Amino acid sequence: MKQPTLASSTSVYDFLFIGLGAANSLLILSLYKNGLFDGKTIAIIEPSRKLTDEKTFCFWSTKEEVVALNLDELVSNSWKLIEIPGITKENINSLHYHHVKGPDLTNKTKEVLSQCEVNYFQSTLDHTPTLSSNYIEVTTGGSVVRCRKVFDSRPPTFSKLQKSQSSLYQSFYGWKIKTDQPVFDTSSMVLMDFNIPQHDATQFVYVLPFESDTALVELTRFGKEILTKEEAQTILQEHVGQLGTTFEKLEEEVGVIPMHSGTLEVADYGDNWIPTGARANLLKCSTGYAFHNMAEDAILQTKALKNNQKPVRETKKSRFAFYDRLLLKILSNTPLQGKRVFETLFKKVPVSTVLKFLREKTTPSEEVFIFSKLPLKLFLTAASKDIYHQISRLPILTLPFVFTTVAILLSFLQLEFIAWGVLAIGFLSVGLAHGALDHLTSRKIKSTKQLISFVLSYLLKGALFGIVWWFSSDVALVLFLLYSAWHFGQADFKEWNLKQGWQSFLWGVILLTAILFFHVEELSGILMQIPNLSSVDLLHQIPSSELILIQVLTVSSGLILARLNRSTNLLITLIYLLMASQLSLLMAFGIYFVLQHSMNGWKHLSLGLNKQTSVMWKNALPFTVGGAGILIYFLLFAGENHIGLFFILLSCLSLPHVFSMHHFYQLTSSK
Ligand SMILES: Cc1cc2nc3c(=O)[nH]c(=O)nc-3n(C[C@H](O)[C@H](O)[C@H](O)COP(=O)(O)OP(=O)(O)OC[C@H]3O[C@@H](n4cnc5c(N)ncnc54)[C@H](O)[C@@H]3O)c2cc1C
Structure with missing residues (x-):
């Protein structure tokens, strides 16, 4: 191997390979073969003393692909038949199952590198790199390395697991053995033999028969616990013992591959810093295979470099x-x-x-x-x-947006009842229930007595508002609309992390106007059912030109507010509210109330009270049942004016809820 010629820390290498494992070895072979190292300088950072990869690499492909992937000189064995003992032994059509010896890959890579100008750094990469317009600077083991292009194959880390993701290990322990008798069928490899104890995991034996008396027999475990050498040896001894021949152990293979369906955490240092191998997500987490992907990627990187283009990796479907x-x-x-x-x-x-x-x-x-x-x-x-x-x-906002689209479709198909069914379930499970948790938001209730006094004062506030209705329906209606606007605006701005104040109130007004004034006929139909309401006549008298003006003003104020706050959420809400003008008033309001307002409120309560949904439902149950009972009674038995009375009742139940939530939001935001 040529001696390093680039010891000066001011020199800039053309290529830096971080890690000299399988991925970067395959890449080096491909770049060299395509003349991309001619006249170039290379640096390699690899902490491992042992520059030989002892792994066994297997993959499957057609013979033509092996040539196209530059692997023809590396493949040491190939099998046409695959056996799953007791289940099947099959010809895999145009495919072959291939084997590459790790040492062959490393030796070939070393041979290639000996023809190039290379400087090795036997250390790990320290700190974050410094990027300048001409080069990238990294430090390793006290040395500064400057380079133009980096291929980084350090093992990746993963972000915190989401509930749907899992983390396991594929651990294996195998022996390359030589038997006294010719017991192996060299035409066929054993991919998975499950005839072994499972030990609270998924375990199988894998056999690569190189000769009729030589094979790699490997125990593999998919599990949360890593296979121990002792466990593996006992199982292997028993398994190989069934071959009915004595044997000699030639080599041992031990390994662990993460089986992690989480997201890789890999920093982005720009186009000239290219992650490779497992770091580039080329290892399939459910199988542990990466070799074929890495060989394909080496070709992709080579082509991109040759054509001076940015490599575009296919995103995983x-x-x-x-x-x-x-x-x-x-x-x-x-x-x-x-x-x-x-x-x-x-x-x-x-x-x-x-x-x-x-x-x-x-x-x-x-x-x-x-x-x-x-x-x-x-x-x-x-x-x-x-x-x-x-x-x-998904962001909560996706739900009302998608639901509005579906509801419009359903109404065209005259299947609106489906949307009503969903909304009714939503109303009972979250809509009513988010208000039925108000007794938890004051954080003062420690005894039954306190709970009774809370309920009484809650009902009293509602009853007092009932009295306002009794005195003047017009005043009560205006007050109801104003505090609803305040409350809706407050909850949305809280969810979108926007500053509370006049803008959140204005947003509440805009969204209510967008719902009500795009359904004026239905609105007046409902208001007419409210006793002694004179303002409903005003609504009737609005000429259509003025109505259009109100609608235009509403939409433009919404757009200005969205722009002022740079809020896509606000814009999306405005869009689906306008789409909802194609639906009935109750459906449009129901979508906003259940799928946006109540869902947000539920989420805020869950976070603020540190309670899980199931616990919250349990806590809300008595009040939800009570609230639902009152509403059902009014809807069924309140006679002709039922919608008007329902409206009044809703306003009376809403007032104490608005107070409670305001208090809760102030308490949680001050924390
Ligand atoms: C035992 C074993 C057998 C496998 N068999 C197969 C198989 O048959 N078929 C298949 O498709 N896949 C197989 N895989 C999976 C996959 O192909 C290998 O893990 C492969 O080695 C991944 O290549 P890589 O270059 O990403 O990582 P590695 O080959 O592990 O190379 C990473 C290199 O980075 C170095 N490094 C680590 N930290 C630093 C640092 N901080 N700074 C600089 N360098 C660092 C390491 O020393 C190492 O040399 C196997 C994996 C194992 C463990």
Whole structure:
């Protein structure tokens, strides 16, 4: 190997490879083959003393692909048949299962590097790099390294797990053995043999028969606990013992691969800092295979460099990420089901189709076929939980927006009752319930006596407002609209992290106007049912030109407010409220009230009170039942003016709620 020629810290290397594992080795071979190292200088930062990769790398592909991936000189064995003992032994059509010896890869890489100008740094990368317009500067083991392009293969870290994600290990321990008798069928490799104890995990044996008397026999575990050497040795001893021959151990392979469906946390240092290998998410978390992806990526990087272009990696299709999450969730929650899942899969689906699926190359119809063969209940349960988690992570605003679109569609199809059904469930579960938690927001109630006094004062406030209705329906209506506007604006601005004050109040006015004044006929129909309300005549007298002016003013004020606060949320709300003008007044208001206002309120209460949804429902139950009972009574038995009376009742129940929530928001924001 040539001696380093670039010791000066002021020199700028053309390439810096951080980590000299499988990914960067494959890349180095590809770049060299394509003449991209000619006249270039290279730096390598690799902390490991042992520059030989002892791993066994396997992958499957056609023979032509092996050549296209520059792997033909590295592949040491290939098999056409794959066996799942007791289940199947199949020809995998145009594919072969290939084996590459880790030391062959490292030796070839070393040989190539010996032809280049290389400086090695046997240390880890320190600190964050400094980026300048001409070069990138990093420090390692006290040395400063400047370079133009970095390929970084340090092992990645993961962000905190979401509920739908899982973290397991694929751990393995294997022996390369030489037997006294020719016991191995060299035409066929064993991909998964589940005829071993499962030990509260998913475990199988994997066999690569190199010769009729030489093979790698490896125990693999998918599980939360890493396989210990002792456990593995006992199982392997027993398993190999069944071959009925004595054997000699030639080599040992030990390894752990993270099976993590979480998000990689990789800092972005610009276009000239390219993550590679596992760091570039090229390791499929549900299988632990990465070699084929890394070889393909090496070709991609080479082509991009050759053409002086930015490499564009294909983003992982979201449905495959979904399948990975499902499998990992099942393996994590019900590890003993793993054996059943894989055995069923190989019993009912051709191995070549399974391999295509694991390479994420199947079509959706092939995936439907595969999933139709798997234990349905297991996957449906995992899928419904995953979908629930994904939806619950969407911004709350997605819900009313999508619902409005669906409700419009349903009303065209005259299926509006479906939307009503959903809204009614939402109203009972969150709409009423978020108000039924007001007794928790004052944080003072410690005894039944205090609770009774809270309920009485709550009802008293409502009753007092009832008296206002009795004296003057017009005054009460205006007050009701004003405090509703205040309350809705306050909750939305809280959710969107915007400053409370006149703007939040104005937003409340705008949104109420956008709902009410785009449904004037229906509004007057309802108001006419309120006894002694004279202002309803004013509504009738508004000429259509003035009504249009009010509508235009409402929308433009909303747009100005959205611009002032740079709030996309505000804009989206305005858009779906305008879309909701195609629906009935009650539906439009219901969508906003249940799916935005109450959902936000519920979330704020859950965070502020530090309570889970199930606990909150339990706490709210008595008051929800009480509230629902009163409303049902009025709707069913209050006679002709039921909507008007319902309206009055709602306003009376709303007033103490508005006070409670205002108090709660002040308390939580001051904290
Ligand atoms: C035992 C084993 C067997 C596997 N077999 C297969 C297989 O058959 N088929 C398959 O497709 N996949 C397989 N994999 C998965 C995958 O292909 C390998 O993990 C592969 O080595 C990943 O390549 P990499 O370059 O991303 O990481 P690595 O090969 O692990 O290389 C990373 C390098 O970065 C270095 N490094 C670490 N920290 C720093 C630092 N701070 N600064 C600088 N350098 C650092 C390390 O020393 C290491 O050399 C296997 C994995 C293991 C562990």
